[in-house]
Amino acid sequence: MPSSIRPGEVLADRYRLIDLLTESSSGRFWRAHDKVLERYVTLHVMAEDDPHAGPLLEAARRSATVHDRRLLRVLDADRADGLVYVVNEWGSGDSLDIMLAAEGPLDARRAAWLVSEVASSIAAGHEAGVCHGRLVPENVLVDHAGAVRLIGFAVDAAMFDITARPSTDVADLGGLLYAALTGKWPGPSRSQVPPAPVVQGRVLRPRQVRAGIPRPLDVLCDEVVNPYAGHDGSRLRETYDLASAQGIADYLATFVGDPTGLAEAEAALGHRDTTETISLPAIKDPPPRAPEPEPAPEPDPEPAPVSTELPTEAGLPIFDDENDDVSWVMARSDPAPPPPPFEDPPERPLFAPEPAEGPARRPRRPLPAAASAGSAAYWPWDTGSGQPTGTGTGLTPAVEEPGDDEVPGRSWLRLAAAIAAGLLLLLAIVVAYNLGQGRSPLAVPVGGGDGDPTATSQPATQPAAPISGITARDFDPQGSPPFDEHPELTGLAVDGKPGTAWSTMTYDQNFGPAGLKTGVGLVLDLGKAHDVSAVDLTFLGGPTGYSLYVTDQPPTAVKGLTPVATGTSADDGHARSDLDSPVSGRFVTVWLTSIPAVDGGFRGQVAEVTVRG
Numbered sequence: 365m366p367s368s369i370r371p372g373e374v375l376a377d378r379y380r381l382i383d384l385l386t387e388s389s390s391g392r393f394w395r396a397h398d399k400v401l402e403r404y405v406t407l408h409v410m411a412e413d414d415p416h417a418g419p420l421l422e423a424a425r426r427s428a429t430v431h432d433r434r435l436l437r438v439l440d441a442d443r444a445d446g447l448v449y450v451v452n453e454w455g456s457g458d459s460l461d462i463m464l465a466a467e468g469p470l471d472a473r474r475a476a477w478l479v480s481e482v483a484s485s486i487a488a489g490h491e492a493g494v495c496h497g498r499l500v501p502e503n504v505l506v507d508h509a510g511a512v513r514l515i516g517f518a519v520d521a522a523m524f525d526i527t528a529r530p531s532t533d534v535a536d537l538g539g540l541l542y543a544a545l546t547g548k549w550p551g552p553s554r555s556q557v558p559p560a561p562v563v564q565g566r567v568l569r570p571r572q573v574r575a576g577i578p579r580p581l582d583v584l585c586d587e588v589v590n591p592y593a594g595h596d597g598s599r600l601r602e603t604y605d606l607a608s609a610q611g612i613a614d615y616l617a618t619f620v621g622d623p624t625g626l627a628e629a630e631a632a633l634g635h636r637d638t639t640e641t642i643s644l645p646a647i648k649d650p651p652p653r654a655p656e657p658e659p660a661p662e663p664d665p666e667p668a669p670v671s672t673e674l675p676t677e678a679g680l681p682i683f684d685d686e687n688d689d690v691s692w693v694m695a696r697s698d699p700a701p702p703p704p705p706f707e708d709p710p711e712r713p714l715f716a717p718e719p720a721e722g723p724a725r726r727p728r729r730p731l732p733a734a735a736s737a738g739s740a741a742y743w744p745w746d747t748g749s750g751q752p753t754g755t756g757t758g759l760t761p762a763v764e765e766p767g768d769d770e771v772p773g774r775s776w777l778r779l780a781a782a783i784a785a786g787l788l789l790l791l792a793i794v795v796a797y798n799l800g801q802g803r804s805p806l807a808v809p810v811g812g813g814d815g816d817p818t819a820t821s822q823p824a825t826q827p828a829a830p831i832s833g834i835t836a837r838d839f840d841p842q843g844s845p846p847f848d849e850h851p852e853l854t855g856l857a858v859d860g861k862p863g864t865a866w867s868t869m870t871y872d873q874n875f876g877p878a879g880l881k882t883g884v885g886l887v888l889d890l891g892k893a894h895d896v897s898a899v900d901l902t903f904l905g906g907p908t909g910y911s912l913y914v915t916d917q918p919p920t921a922v923k924g925l926t927p928v929a930t931g932t933s934a935d936d937g938h939a940r941s942d943l944d945s946p947v948s949g950r951f952v953t954v955w956l957t958s959i960p961a962v963d964g965g966f967r968g969q970v971a972e973v974t975v976r977g
Contacts, residue, residue, distance in 0.1 A: 369409065369447070374399070376444040379407060379451065386502075390414045391523040393516075395454065404454035405439060408516070408523050409447055416525055417448040423522035424450040426494045434485040435517050436505075450519050457507035457635040459515075460540070461557050464501065464547045467923070468842055468882065472578050473619075475544035477626045478504070480616035481512035482540060486533050487610040489517060497521025497528025499536035500555040501543055510631030526553070530609070537612050538588025545581060546573045546880070550589045566590055574880045575869050576843030580619055588612070828897040828976035831890055834858045836866070836973070839953060840884045841921040849884050857886055857970040865904050865971040868959060874966045875909075875957055883911075885955040886970060887918055894977040895946035899929070899954075903937040904969035906960030912941055914949035922955050932958070937971070946977065 374380050375396070383395040391410035398405050408424075410417050424441040440451035460478070463470070470478070482504055486496060496503075496517050503515040521528045532552055539551025542560060550560035550567045561568045567589050571582045587606050605611030620626075836858050838849035849868050856864040866886065873879040890896075896914050911927040919925060929941035952975055959968035 375407065375409070375447065375449060376442065379405065379449075381407070388524050390416050390525070391420070393520075393523065396451075398451075404456075406436070406452045406454055406515075408450040408452070408519050410449075410523065412443055412446050412448050414448070416522060420448055420450060420519065420522045423518040423528075427518040430489045430492045430494050430517065432485045432488040434481060434512055435489075435514050438519070452516070452519070455505045455507055455513045455515060457505050457513070460501035460504040460506070460544065461555065463506065464543065464557060469547045469574060469880070470544045471842075472545065472581055474626070474629075475541060476581060476616045477620045477623055478506070478512055478544060479537060479541045480613050480620060482514065483537050483609050483613035483616060485512075485514055486537065487608070487613055490530050490533070490609055494518050495521075495528035495530055496533050496536075497526050498524060498553050499533055499540065500551065500553045501540065501549065501557050502555060504540065506630055506635050508631065508635045510627035510629070510635075531607075534607060534609060534612065535588065537609060538585055541581065541616075542567075542570055542585045542589055545570045545577050545585070548573060560589075573872075575871060576840065576848050578619075584612070584615060831894055831896075831975045831977050833891045834973075834975060835889045835891075836886045837889075838866075838884070839887045839919070839955075840881075841919075842881045843884070854886060857973050858888065860972070862902050862971045865969040867969040868956065868967055870962065870965045870967045871959075872965050874959060874961075883922070883955050883957045884968070885910075885953055886973070888952040888954065888973060888975060889918075890950050890952065890975065890977075893948055893950045894975075895948050896928075896943065896952060896975055896977045897946040898940065898942045898976040899952065900972075900974040900976070901933065901939045901941075901954065901970070902972040903933045903939070904971050905937075905962060905967065907935060907958075908933045908937070908939075908956060908960060908968055909958030910939070911955045911957055913953040913955065914947040915951050915953070916949050918951050919953055922953065925953075927955075930957075 369375075369381065369392075371381050371383065378399055379396040380399060381394045381396050384392060385395055385406070386393040391408060391414070394407040394409060396405050396407045397403075408420060410420055421441050424438045427435075428438040436453040436455050438450060438452055440449075442449065458466075469475075482499070486499065489496060494517070496514065498516065498521045499514075503520060505513040505515055507513055516523075518528060536551045536553050539549060539553075543549045543551075543555075543557055546560065547558070548560035549555045549557035561573060569582055569586045570577045571579075583600055584606070587600055600606065600615075604615045606615070617623075836854040838851045838854050840849045843849070850866060853866040855866075857866040868884050871880065875881055875883045893916065899912055901910065909932045910930070911922070912929040913919065913922060913925050914928050915925065928943055928947050931939055931941055933939040954970065954973055956968045956970075959966045
């Protein structure tokens with residue numbers, strides 16, 4: 365493989381390489397951008413002198429003869445720049461391996477429908493004499509519209525030097541169904557999905573790996589993955605040709621029934637849409653031009669003589685309406701006269717009082733001798749009353765006569781202040797009376813009876829009371845069918861009797877990321893919306909991990925929900941979760957995230973749940 369081919373290179377003057385998706389010993393699988401048709405494509409690229417280059421082009425030619433809506437079609441195949449390349453449609457969505465890693469195993473009907481779509485497409489290829497050859501979860505795509513698409517039909521096997529046979533495709537179909545139901549891969553082709561458990565050379569049946577898988581699908585997987593192992597699928601082979609892709613497609617179609625709405629449900633899950641517009645490098649700007657030399661500065665012109673009789677540039681026009689003429693304001697030829705001289709200051713300040721001519725107009729209080737002496741130093745005039753009238757700092761202001769003008773609104777302010785003081789006095793009297801009667805300051809009885817000073821005081825915050833009338837149902841969204849965790853025992857968890865308990869099924873592995881499920885639990889119906897403030901739980905068998913969810917509607921899964929509390933019970937099985945603040949809702953989900961070990965596996969038991977609010 366030429367080492368010069370890198371992201372950003374353009375192949376055949378048309379396909380710009382963007383992302384390297386997979387790589388084998390002799391070829392590479394790229395996401396590229398078609399510069400002519402402005403769309404994404406995929407490229408299988410191999411060196412022209414590679415011994416598999418010819419089979420790659422031949423596989424592309426054979427793949428183009430298969431017409432099926434689920435195939436990502438071959439668009440081009442050629443040699444250029446020392447390379448052989450095959451161009452396919454670009455599919456945008458999530459491959460099955462990504463779905464299993466993100467969501468875990470699929471529910472039974474969804475898995476059967478997805479594999480039935482793949483089987484129908486493979487059957488169309490086999491009818492045309494073309495095999496896929498590498499039918500692994502990585503090559504099964506669910507796009508953002510909810511449709512199932514197949515990647516690398518015949519071409520992927522050629523790039524990985526795999527001989528494509530119908531029997532390999534059939535075995536991989538059984539492996540796809542097994543992986544969709546359990547999250548484990550048993551097929552003959554190599555995949556990144558974790559391998560299925562094998563005991564004495566035989567792959568364990570799906571129901572041995574994950575509980576709740578319907579028997580028809582379990583039998584089909586066992587027949588295809590473990591052929592001729594002497595199990596109970598002989599009658600199944602008498603009815604359906606399980607050695608062909610069409611027989612598997614027919615069997616799964618019967619199990620699914622009417623598929624209306626399944627593609628729409630997949631689209632609603634929000635599979636990735638990677639058809640965004642790519643950003644190509646910007647065109648480089650041309651080199652900057654050399655700066656032109658600045659012209660030599662011109663010499664300043666000689667100042668023109670200014671005529672005082674000519675109008676200035678800022679002169680104002682004068683319009684003559686009678687003669688239809690315009691003239692300009694002329695500059696003054698005579699210098700402006702000087703400003704008038706300042707007037708002499710008055711003999712006394714303007715704000716000084718008039719001298720008294722006769723009796724004083726306003727009686728004043730006598731001033732202290734020190735004050736009089738001080739004021740005389742500042743104000744050297746006399747009003748004729750024998751006392752200075754200045755505003756020295758030591759003077760006491762004169763007493764206003766009753767007839768002086770008052771500040772506007774002062775009487776209203778005084779009235780408002782008087783009313784406020786009266787109200788405060790009345791409030792103080794009421795508070796004192798209520799306290800004397802054994803009540804709170806605002807007449808709320810503090811004791812146990814109204815007006816009874818001998819009653820015992822109660823705390824202001826009452827403890828949360830248990831909510832009655834609760835019903836429960838089992839909750840197993842990752843099982844098949846989704847609710848199959850001893851539903852007949854769910855009432856024992858809310859019957860008020862700690863001696864009775866609801867239990868989960870017995871699992872080979874504990875819950876968690878490494879287990880078969882993330883958990884199971886109970887959904888409690890409170891009858892109506894309540895403000896839930898605490899939940900008391902009693903478990904049996906040993907410490908049990910749990911999460912609590914409060915919702916307005918019954919949940920279908922816990923993915924996407926935010927727990928209001930999490931924890932692990934004590935060794936005696938008791939646990940209490942007090943919420944930081946009450947959460948309103950009608951349904952409380954008790955989700956078991958870790959269950960104790962028992963003989964033969966792991967099992968959780970809930971003896972009692974009390975919801976307080």
